[in-house]
Amino acid sequence: xxxxxxxxxxxxxxxxxxxxxxxxxxxxxxxxxxxxxxxxxxxxxxxxxxxxxxxxxxxxxxxxxxxxxxxxxxxxxxxxxxxxxxxxxxxxxxxxxxxxxxxxxxxxxxxxxxxxxxxxxxxxxxxxxxxxxxxxxxxxxxxxxxxxxxxxxxxxxxxxxxxxxxxxxxxxxxxxxxxxxxxxxxxxxxxxxxxxxxxxxxxxxxxxxxxxxxxxxxxxxxxxxxxxxxxxxxxxxxxxxxxxxxxxxxxxxxxxxxxxxxxxxxxxxxxxxxxxxxxxxxxxxxxxxxxxxxxxxxxxxxxxxxxxxxxxxxxxxxxxxxxxxxxxxxxxxxxxxxxxxxxxxxxxxxxxxxxxxxxxxxxxxxxxxxxxxxxxxxxxxxxxxxxxxxxxxxxxxxxxxxxxxxxxxxxxxxxxxxxxxxxxxxxxxxxxxxxxxxxxxxxxxxxxxxxxxxxxxxxxxxxxxxxxxxxxxxxxxxxxxxxxxxxxxxxxxxxxxxxxxxxxxxxxxxxxxxxxxxxxxxxxxxxxxxxxxxxxxxxxxxxxxxxxxxxxxxxxxxxxxxxxxxxxxxxxxxxxxxxxxxxxxxxxxxxxxxxxxxxxxxxxxxxxxxxxxxxxxxxxxxxxxxxxxxxxxxxxxxxxxxxxxxxxxxxxxxxxxxxxxxxxxxxxxxxxxxxxxxxxxxxxxxxxxxxxxxxxxxxxxxxxxxxxxxxxxxxxxxxxxxxxxxxxxxxxxxxx
Numbered sequence: 001x002x003x004x005x006x007x008x009x010x011x012x013x014x015x016x017x018x019x020x021x022x023x024x025x026x027x028x029x030x031x032x033x034x035x036x037x038x039x040x041x042x043x044x045x046x047x048x049x050x051x052x053x054x055x056x057x058x059x060x061x062x063x064x065x066x067x068x069x070x071x072x073x074x075x076x077x078x079x080x081x082x083x084x085x086x087x088x089x090x091x092x093x094x095x096x097x098x099x100x101x102x103x104x105x106x107x108x109x110x111x112x113x114x115x116x117x118x119x120x121x122x123x124x125x126x127x128x129x130x131x132x133x134x135x136x137x138x139x140x141x142x143x144x145x146x147x148x149x150x151x152x153x154x155x156x157x158x159x160x161x162x163x164x165x166x167x168x169x170x171x172x173x174x175x176x177x178x179x180x181x182x183x184x185x186x187x188x189x190x191x192x193x194x195x196x197x198x199x200x201x202x203x204x205x206x207x208x209x210x211x212x213x214x215x216x217x218x219x220x221x222x223x224x225x226x227x228x229x230x231x232x233x234x235x236x237x238x239x240x241x242x243x244x245x246x247x248x249x250x251x252x253x254x255x256x257x258x259x260x261x262x263x264x265x266x267x268x269x270x271x272x273x274x275x276x277x278x279x280x281x282x283x284x285x286x287x288x289x290x291x292x293x294x295x296x297x298x299x300x301x302x303x304x305x306x307x308x309x310x311x312x313x314x315x316x317x318x319x320x321x322x323x324x325x326x327x328x329x330x331x332x333x334x335x336x337x338x339x340x341x342x343x344x345x346x347x348x349x350x351x352x353x354x355x356x357x358x359x360x361x362x363x364x365x366x367x368x369x370x371x372x373x374x375x376x377x378x379x380x381x382x383x384x385x386x387x388x389x390x391x392x393x394x395x396x397x398x399x400x401x402x403x404x405x406x407x408x409x410x411x412x413x414x415x416x417x418x419x420x421x422x423x424x425x426x427x428x429x430x431x432x433x434x435x436x437x438x439x440x441x442x443x444x445x446x447x448x449x450x451x452x453x454x455x456x457x458x459x460x461x462x463x464x465x466x467x468x469x470x471x472x473x474x475x476x477x478x479x480x481x482x483x484x485x486x487x488x489x490x491x492x493x494x495x496x497x498x499x500x501x502x503x504x505x506x507x508x509x510x511x512x513x514x515x516x517x518x519x520x521x522x523x524x525x526x527x528x529x530x531x532x533x534x535x536x537x538x539x540x541x542x543x544x545x546x547x548x549x550x551x552x553x554x555x556x557x558x559x560x561x562x563x564x565x566x567x568x569x570x571x572x573x574x575x576x577x578x579x580x581x582x583x584x585x586x587x588x589x590x591x592x593x594x595x596x597x598x599x600x601x602x603x604x605x606x607x608x609x610x611x612x613x614x615x616x617x618x619x620x621x622x623x624x625x626x627x628x629x630x631x632x633x634x635x636x637x638x639x640x641x642x643x644x645x646x647x648x649x650x651x652x653x654x655x656x657x658x659x660x661x662x663x664x665x666x667x668x669x670x671x672x673x674x675x676x677x678x679x680x681x682x683x684x685x686x687x688x689x690x691x692x693x694x695x696x697x698x699x700x701x702x703x704x705x706x707x708x709x710x711x712x713x714x715x716x717x718x719x720x721x722x723x724x725x726x727x728x729x730x731x732x733x734x735x736x
Contacts, residue, residue, distance in 0.1 A: 035111075035131040037065075041086040042124060044071040056111075056131060058104045073103075081169040089117025089125050092178050097132065109134065154220075154241040157229065158182045165229060165236060174241070176212045182237070186210070187217050199226055199237065208244060219248040254628070258558065262610075262621055263313055264320035266341070267334040270559050275332055276344055276394050280387055283346065290387040291354035292397045293343040294405040295323065295361060298379045298413040300339035307374060310617065314371035315378060322364045327357060342398075347386075358382045358416035366414070379414035381405050390419045395489070434490050436472075437483060441495055445471045448503045449666035450520070452675065453637065453659045456651055461679055463519035465555070465659060466504040467666040468496070488527050497528045498537055505547040507669055512548060516676050521553035521583060529560045530567070535574035542578065549579030553604065557585050561597070569600055576601035583637070587625060598632055605629045609640020609660070615649050626653050 026048070029036045035056040037049035046065050049057060059065035071079075088094060095116040102109045114130040154171035156164055162182035167175065176184070186192040187210035198205035204225035211220045220241040229236040259271040267275065276292070283290045297319060304312035316339065323333050323341055332344040343361070347353050362380060369376045383405025391397040400419040408417040440446055446468055453463035470478040487493040501522050508520045528534060542549045554575055561568050572582055583604035584597065607629075611622045629636045638650050641660035650658060664675070 029128075032130075037129050038118060038120075039082075039127045039129055040120065040124075041082060041126060044074065044082075045069065047120070047126070053131075056102075056104065056109065058107070077169065080173060084169065084172050085115060085127060086125055088172075088178065089127065093117065094178070152242075156182075156239045156241075157227075158237045158239060159229070160235050160237070165231075171241070174213045174215075176214055182239070185212060187212055195222065195224055199224060208248070211241070218243055219245045257621075257624075261320075261335040262618070264317055264335050266320050266324075267332070269334070269336060272334045272336070272342065273394060275334075279332065279344060279346065280392075280394065283387060284392075288349075289347040289351065289389075291343075291345040291347055291357075292385045292387070292401045293345065293354065293358060293361075293416075294383040294385075294398070294401040295341040295343060296381050296405055296409070297339040297365075298381055298409070300378070303376065303378070309613065311371050311374060311376075313614075313617075315369060315376060318369050318371065319365060319378065319380075322367075323361060326360050326364050342401075354384050354386065355416070355418070358384060362414065362416065381408040381413050382416035383408055384416060384418045386418070399489075430486065433483065433486055434492065437487055437490075437492050437496070440470055440472075441492075441499065445473070446496065446499065447471060447668065448500055448507070449668055450507070450672045451659050451666040452664050452672070453519075453521075453657050454663060456638075456647070456655055456658050460683075461518070461676065462657065463521065463553075464672065465521045465666070466500060466507075466523075468500050469666075484525070488525050491527065493525045493527050494531065497525055498541070501538065502541050502545065505541050505545040505552060508551050509545055509547040511676070512551065514673075514676075517551070519551045519553055519581075521555050523555045523585060524560075526557075526560050529556055529571060534571060535578065538575060538580065539578055550581070552579075553581045553583050555583045555585040555606065558587065558597075561600070572600045572602070586639070587629070602632075602634065604635040604637060605632070606637040606639050607655075612638050612640045612646055612650075612660070613642070615646055619649070622649075623653075626655065 030050045032050055033052055035050070035053040037046045037053040037057065039045075040047045045068065046053075046057065048062055049059070049065055054061065054065060057065050059068075095114065097112055097114045100111055100113050102111065111134050112132045114132055116128045118126045118128045120126045151168065152170050153168075154174050155168045156171045157166040158181075159165055164180065164182075183189070183192050191207065191209040195205050195207060195209075198207075204223075206221065206223045208219060208221045210217050211222070213220075221244045222239060222241050224237055224239045227236050227238045228234065259267060261268045279290060282288075297315075300312065300315070303315060316335075319339075320333070320335060320341065323343065327333060327343060327345065330346065332342075334342045334344075336342055343357070345354055345357055361382060365378055365380050367377075369378065383401045383403065385391060385397040385401035385404065387397055390400045400423075403423050404417040404419040407423055408415050411417070447470075449467050449469050450464035451467060452461045453465060454460060455462045468480050468484070470480075470483060472478045484493065484496075487496055504520045504522045508518065511518050524534075531537075538554075541547075542552075575582060581604060582600070582602045583606055584602055585606050586608040587605040605625075605628075607622065607625055611618075611625060615622055626636060635657070636655045637657040637659065638646075638655050639659055641647055641650065641658045641662045643662060647658065647662060667675070
């Protein structure tokens, strides 16, 4: 409570004789030697005081004191506290005492004050205040008492029976009702029991629980410890609470984004495995069958490429909604990525339900769809695998359903197929791929390409991502998406991954010897990440190649952090101890648990290309991800940058690095050497037009195989998606 002279004209104060008539016992209060005064909540003024009270308030008379507007310098905390008093007195006939620091004429005076409600002459609620004693304690104690009054942390002292012995103002404001016990605080009695058990066991506990407050049910972090009451020395429990409802809501939102596809809202791969495995275990225990349906939209790429991504995205949204409407409420529908969906059905005792559901899906997807003024029709191919007949684990069922789906496509699309023994030829082709991968390792058919990473503020190549390519003897250049998943399933990824890391380490050393300070990042598969020998393998490669481990970066996906957090932490810490940096690849598409990421030695987050590609339609998602990166104080790399508008948007938000086809696709190491040489030449001669020195460096590339560094003559180089005028100039001068 603060008292200072008012700078504005005071309202007419009540006269002393008028105040005296408000209560018959005012005369008694007048004769008390202890300071007593009456406070008007609504007017925020002291309207009466006895002689001792006037001395305390440093006022000559009641009229002078009542003219002081105490609201002038009243803090929000004190105002809130007084509002609590008023509400308490309106509701109950109670009396309580607290330590308060008053500021009469700006001088601090700390008192133990007894407060009680009192009706004023006009019927409004006021408060009688009696100063029991002035407290002269050490500055530290006085300040701690004042901090206890003003803190937003809710602090309560309970006796062993759960009765409140003391509540600070924040705790009083939060309680749902007067006299609330410790047990009544909890929305779930089990939480109260768990806290009591922990107190009995170890004497203290910290737990986030739902509690009942004056604002309804909220999430609070409760810290409780056993102690003794300073008044009587009896056992007590000191409880502090902080409201973490907003944090819980944000965490739930992040978890939803991690486990659901941002376009369709369906569960994604991160949620798929634990959910399906749970269903399989339940079905096995009950002796039931489960069907896994792989649903793939036919010719979706043609629609996407010809009509644009916005139409394609709209088609995916409609298709996902129709899928959800076709199955039962307890069935499971997920988006695997692209135009692929998975449906999990509990067949109960209806063996024909899988085929019937597949027929319904084909029918509903075949109905016309109108998106952006365009009428579309789309069909689907569906493959079905049955548990336990076609497999007893998720990987086997998905592989067989996938094979059945490709069989349906091969037979003309718009149909479904059940996995059967007739599809063994497909399995044999998978075995052939396994042998071809083994031969590719032996014959040196793999080559590491490098995609430049550029500093976004100065457009300079500062690193590269190592990306594997397969020079297949009959199929030509094969991208990793066609063989890496299979290599991981068969375990061949261990040898392939080690080869890629060794090649990247050798390349880092070669570029460093040539005077190029580049950081090279290498993707790590989930299988490699779980290999207990990983850190030993990396240490051996660093020693053998002589590379700088500080210029090597390991990229992992968020989903790899799901599960055994202790194992993940140990693996990442071992890599960090070797000097390598750690990056989260495709950030925003996996298990975005900020708490989990922050516990690991991760210094870089790479924003997935899907969020960069949708900056025009859904920029809020990228904003959220960048905000989370800032919160974690980590370096930010944007992937898949393809347009100048995307680059400018990222620059405006101070993203650190970018990579993508706007500058260059992944290219062979010798082409990268040429790129670095030309960069050095251009850097030595600042451009006259003020553009980045790299503006005219990279040829107009439409496909990765179109990269050509041996263009004859002086043909100018332009970016892949440069402005129209630059493209026209390129065409005119090149002659085609």
